[in-house]
Amino acid sequence: MDTDVTNAAPVAAETGKRASYRLRWIGLAVVMGADIMDLLDATIVNVAGPGIRDALGGNSTHLQWFSAAYTLAFAMFLITGARLGDILGRRRMFLMGVTAFTVTSALCGLAQSPEMLIGARGLQGLAAAMMVPQALGLIRDMFDESEVGAAFAVFGPSMGLAAVLGPILGGVVMDADLFGLGWRAVFMVNVPLGLFALAAGARVVPRPEPSTTTRRPGLDLVGVVLVTAAMMLLVYPLVQGREEGWPAWTFVCLAASLPVLALFAWYEVRTTRAGRDALVEVSLFANRAFTGALAVGLMMFASMIGLMLVLGVYLQIGLDWSATHAALALIPWSLGSTVGAGLAGAVLAAKYGRRVLHAGLVVGLLGVLGTAATITMHDGPVNTWILLPATAVAGFGFGLLMAPFFGIALAGVADHEVGSASGVLNAVQQLAGALGVALFGTLFFTHVEDNVPAAHTLDAVRGVFDDAFTVGALGSAAALAIAWGLAFLMPRFERPPGAEGAAGH
Structure with missing residues (x-):
């Protein structure tokens, strides 16, 4: 063929x-x-x-x-x-x-x-x-x-x-x-x-x-090493530090991630000025709208992915649900997300732009807090039906903000920067997921391990897990609140139809 x-x-x-x-x-x-x-x-x-x-x-x-x-x-x-x-x-x-x-x-x-x-x-x-x-x-x-x-x-x-x-x-x-x-x-x-x-x-x-005319770009190996090192220095101690008892090396690694990231930025600028192929378009980072979008994406995806891990662990370990039972409890979230994304993508995003993103962040935050309040205030173990309203609201909010995010994030970059900008956005999305798992997972498990030994009844143990989920949910909600403020740095509307763009994962 x-x-x-x-x-x-x-x-x-x-x-x-x-x-x-x-x-x-x-x-x-x-x-x-x-x-x-x-x-x-x-x-x-x-x-x-x-x-x-x-x-x-x-x-x-x-x-x-x-x-x-x-x-x-x-x-x-x-x-x-x-x-x-x-x-x-x-x-x-x-x-x-x-x-x-x-x-x-x-x-x-x-x-x-x-x-x-x-x-x-x-x-x-x-x-x-x-x-x-x-x-x-x-x-x-x-x-x-x-x-x-x-x-x-x-x-x-x-x-x-x-x-x-x-x-x-x-x-x-x-x-x-x-x-x-x-x-x-x-x-x-x-x-x-x-x-x-x-x-x-x-x-x-x-x-x-x-x-026969286009020159193939080269691979910036030094840039690859520097950005890889910066990410490892940031994420590894966050995940491993709790088990190790937070020794001094964890804080040294966290502190070192920032100068290594700064060294990466300096090297990329120098590489570009020398006329060699850089790993990313350095002009992107002089664009306030795009760097604002990166910050929003970091908070948004860390909140979403970290919270999903915490909720799945809470339902199965804290409430002793089967994997299928926990999965069924997430269906309202998924349906809400699908409806929100469909509504935003088909109707709202083109007309209201960034305001849809802001609305999604608010609705998602309310859904996350509502889920935590439902678990904390309910007398006895929760079930799927009790969780349904709050998780559906959270999913709807996340769907609203996901649909327009990438289009708005790319609206402020030049056409020749779109490819590199898409790659950076997707990389930040994945990094945010790793950070969310590390941060909110650490908050959850630290609370459990610190308090379960003093809980001598099943109700007391369940209460510890309830509180641990609330701690993780509050961290997730705080990230969404920060993203709401940072979103004002982003462009007001998506790239026009026909312009080159990208959809993120």
Whole structure:
């Protein structure tokens, strides 16, 4: 089967515009399928984690690392993966990433200890960093200007729906015990999906049009090392410090992350001025609207992803619910998020712009506080029906703010900066997830471990877990409140239709 985009060259020559690739919608489905695999695996452990820990052994720090190892590795190498797509070709990197993701998913499913699973999850995050950044560029390659907006309109909501369905599927797969695999099915299900995506992608994802004029960019290895080191110095002590008793090295690492990040920024500026290829467009960081969007994204995604981990752990460990029961309790959240995103994307965002983002932050904050109040004030253990109103409100708020966020964040950048800006935004999203898991997970488990030994009845133990969830929820709400204030730095409206943009995960 011919998968070369040059088969549209005659049409392009006649019209003066690049024509769409003839198998574009099938190609879009393949690219979306691979990205959906990533999103499911990024969120599925929020519910499956407690069951995995029970089966493999380990402690609460291991449970945090089951999620953080993936998101941290993904964040550290996402920009590098995007740059390698420019150097080696997006199609090649996409297929290599799908292959690596399939293999590392099998490694996760075969893990025999918590440490082996954490290592495999880190490798899986690296594979995702090879695969995911290519999606947006491939979509732009396959569709012409008249259809690319419709393609992104399909791509964005599908990614959002996959993100909210991940925890639900994690619970169902855990308890279904598919083929007797138990928790391993959570990861093994990716193997046939990955093989199908690889076979289909090799046939329908187009080869790039040969270019004799465009110089391939180089890879900024020093920049890669510096940004990777800064992220590790920030996240590792936050997750590991509690188990180690917060020794001096944890605070030294946290303090060192800032000068290393500053060194990265200085080196990128110097590299750009010398006419060499930098890892990111340094002009982005002189743009107040874009840096404001990065700060909002950091707070917003840390709040969302960290809270999902805390809620999943609370329901299963604190209330002794099964994974499926916990997953069902998240359905109102997912439905609320879907309705909010659909309403914002179809009706509100284009008309009201940044005000929709502000409204979503307020509604989400109220939903988070409402969930905490419901758990704290209810006499006895809560159930799914009691949690439904508050979790549905929280989900609706998060859906409202997710739909317009990336479009508004990219509205203030120049056209030639959009690709780099998209990569930085996605990297910050993944870093925020790792930080949220580290920070709010640490708040939750610290409260539990400090207070459970003094609780001598089941009601007292449940009360400790209730309070621990409230502590985590208050941290999440504080992050949303900060994001609300920072959002005033962002542009008022999204990029106009037809402009290059990106959808985040």
